[in-house]
Amino acid sequence: MNNVFGNKRAVLVFVGPALLIYTVIMLVPVLWSLGYTLFTGSVITGFEFSGFDNFAKLFSDPKVGEALLFTLKYAVILTVGQVLVGYALSLLYVFWLRKASSLVRTLVFFPIVLPTVAVSLLFQKMFEVAPQNGIVNEFINFFGLPSVDWFGSPDTAFLVLVIMDIWRSMGFYAVLLYAGLLDIPEEVMESARLDGAGGWTLIRRIVIPMSLPVLLSSIIFSINGTLKVFDSVLALTNGGPGSSTTPLTLLMFRTAFSYGDYGYGSTIALLLTVICLLVTVFIFRSSRRDLTKG
Amino acid sequence: MTTTASAPGRPAPVKPGRPLRIRRRMTPRRAGSIALKTLVIGFLLAITVLPLIWLLLGSLKTQTEWLNSPSWALPENFLNFENYQVAWVDGDIGRYILNSALATFPSLALIVVLGVAAGFALEVLVWKGRGGVLLLFLAGIMVPGQMILLPLFSAYFQTHLTGTIWPLILTYTATGLPLTVFMMATYFRAVPREIFEAAAIDGASIYRSFLSIAFPMVRNAVFTVALVQFFFIWNDLLIALTFTSVGDFQTIQVGLLNFTGQFGQVQYGPTFAAICINVVGILVLYLFLNQRVMRGLTAGSVKG
Structure with a gap:
């Protein structure tokens, strides 16, 4: 048998072929990218050793500061938003719509x-103001309010x-959390109900x-995904107006491919990776502490 | 006194295991609850579906209609498919889709073959260091794509692969492997070992076990994993944008992004038609496989 x-x-x-491709295309480049942080230049212009200049630049660069701030702001707001709305939907599915929720869930x-x-392109057109009002501005106009230039200011x-x-x-987070809610044993819910817990108390104390x-x-999962936001920003606002909606990922992309500085681009990518790691570890540890307390 | 006076006063017996349910009359409060429920469902469906319907209607309108009537107006001719022709022929959407398919399906095939085999080796076979290798794959789920982009760009440039389809296939395969290996290992864990042991006693080699027993047993899971990876690869922008800036292999997402720029001023109809083509393909897939897609994507995320 053995x-x-x-x-x-x-x-x-x-396991060999998978490990080989994975090592050559992912693990080696990660190390290689670490090496790049000590250089400046690109594959086309050639590289030049620059020591820790990139790191010094990273900590004093206002563009990095701005991008970092935007990334964190986006990640926090979106994580809270996604999980809260998703959780509200999943509670709705389980306790209110029950069997009828299947179609809503799927849609x-x-x-x-x-x-x-x-x-992104669809939303761009929906929120458009010129040359033609999109459907959102038409809706606002219907209530007698003036059109808003949604992509004209950083906040909007x-x-x-x-x-x-x-x-x-x-909808994705709703289904994810819905599965979690279904795993709560029916007996626990039932005994809480018998003890007189209903509605809000039931949700707060048990669910x-x-x-x-x-x-x-x-x-x-949400914070890891939102820290790496790229597609939606690039396609919706292209980082604008100005550079007000530029996350680290987009800044890194621009630094490397528009300005041809792979070294500095890699340094920004490293910053992003470190943040992802730190945040995950931090959440894990703080949750563990809470669990032992409770 | 006690034993005979039973029937009238005693409550009807309740079936065990079923909560006592009293048929309620249609009180105003209950009617209100139903109305509220309908309203909430209607609202949820509306915010999901209306943007897509607006997209579809918009793709049927001519440029004159777009500029001269409000954007919520219905198209004058519901069978005006001219925009689709423009998007497909002049906008090259057909070629972009072909490119996407050329990059996606070979990558998917590689991911499935390599990932299932690796998952099998990591879960069913017994060898030193398999825990470490599994962890190594797991670490790959965390790494942002940006971290490997630049070295890969240099490597592909120096090996003269830039401008071909290979950078896409290789990169998609490698980035898809960690999650696939992990998910497949999880699925193989659920298969009882005794089955493989029985096969070994019957004289099947390990390769035979894999091909005739393991693979057929997780066939469903393989399909789910492939579906999840399909969405990741088909919808990817970062990798496609990086490696197809030169050459003729721009994928549908890159092509769509450049679509508006290509036409100079905004051509509403063709732009909407191009977006619509991209959306409808996914919609059809979702119509048939929605339960599997939902299961796969949520499984892929909790683990990751």
Whole structure:
């Protein structure tokens, strides 16, 4: 038996090719990218060793500061928004719509599978002001209010971005959390009901504490995804107006490919990776502490 | 006194395991609740579906209609498919879709073959270091694409692969593997070991076990995983944008992004038609496979 399952050659045949491609295309480039942070230049112009200049520049560059701030603001607001709206929807599915929720669930989930570029262009047209009012401004005009130039100021552009991304992802988070809610044993709910807990008390005392693990994994997934936001910003606002909606990912992309500085681009990418890691570890640890306390 | 006076006063027996349900009359409060429910469902469906209907209607309108009537107006001719022709022929949407397919399907095939085999080796076979290798794959789920983009660009440039379809296929395969390997390992964990042991006793080699037993047993899971990866790859912008800036292999997402710029001023109809083509393809897929898509995508996220 051990001859069959411990067959060294079989291990190599099965896991070798995957490991090889994964190592060559992902692991080596990660290390290579770390190496780039000590250089300046690009593959076309050639590289020049610059020591820790990139890191010094990183900490004093106002553009990085602005992008970092935007990334964090976007990640926090969107994570809270996505998970809250998703959770509200999932509660709605489980406790209110019950069996009737299947169609709603399936339909509201749909936007997440749509290409982000297509959704962004659609929202661009919906919120358009010139040369032709989009449907949103027409709607506002209907109530006698003037059209808003949504992409003209940083705050409204950010608002459209948030609305779009919540529209895209709320159904996804609703289904994710719905599965978690279904896992709460019926006996627990029933005994709480017999003890006189109903409506709000039931949700606050039983449902929320019991769905904490799945809420936590949604938060981690959401924050990891939103810190890496790229497609929706690029296609919806292209980082504008000015550079007010430019996240780190887009700044890195521009630094590397528009300005041809791979070294500095890699340094920004490293900053992003470190933030992703820190945030995940932080959430994990703080949640563990809470669990032991409770 | 006690034993005989039973029937009239006693409440009807309740079936065990079923909550006591009293048929309520249609009170105003209950009618209000139903109305509210309908309203909420209607609202949810409206905010999801209306933008898409607006997109579809917009793709049927001519440029004159777009500029001279409000954007909520219905198209004059519901069978005006001219915009689609313009988008497909002049806008090259057909070629972009072909490019996307050329990049997506070979990557998917590679991801599935390599990922399933690796998952099998990591979960069913017994060898030293398999925990470490699984962790190594897991780490890949966390790494942002930006971290590997620049070295890969240099590498493809120096090996003269830039401008071909290969950078896309290779990069998609590698970035798709971590999640696939992890999900497949999870699925193989659910298959009882005794099945493989019985096969081994019957004299099946490990390759035979994999092809005739393991693979057919997780066939459903493989399909789900492939579906999840399909959406990731088909909808990707970052990798496609980086590696197709030169050459003729721009994918549908890159092509769509450049679509408005290509036409100079905004050509509403063709732009809407192009977006619509992109959306409708996914919609058809979703119509048939929605439950599987929902299950797959949520499974892929909790684990990741």
